[in-house]
Amino acid sequence: MLNLIETYYAVLRDNGEREAELAYSTFRHRAVEITDADVREGMKLRLRTRARKVDLSYADAIGYAMATRTGAKFLTGDRAFSGMKGVEFVR
Numbered sequence: 001m002l003n004l005i006e007t008y009y010a011v012l013r014d015n016g017e018r019e020a021e022l023a024y025s026t027f028r029h030r031a032v033e034i035t036d037a038d039v040r041e042g043m044k045l046r047l048r049t050r051a052r053k054v055d056l057s058y059a060d061a062i063g064y065a066m067a068t069r070t071g072a073k074f075l076t077g078d079r080a081f082s083g084m085k086g087v088e089f090v091r
Helices: 002-015 019-030 036-051 057-068
Strands: 073-077 087-089
Touching: 002 019, 002 057, 036 057, 057 073
Parallel strands: 073 087
Antiparallel strands: none
16 A cells, blocks of 8 residues: 555656556555554554664555565665565665
8 A cells, every 4th residue: 555655646746647546546456455553563663673773764664564464575675674574675
């Protein structure tokens, strides 16, 4: 879901509302819903990493919690996730 939100924004910015709506409606049915547990786990992760002077964004922390819950790889370019289980770095 978080990737879909980012996609909507990027397409809206670059190509306008009509194209953004098309992209959103095309992929909406494939988006994984954010659960209350995802929010709670994500914020706990964010708090733990801040103690190590690492500042994860809310979206990344929740996204990582969602990936962990669903057994998916968490794709990121953020080196703050180095050494964490289930992470794959992409650019």
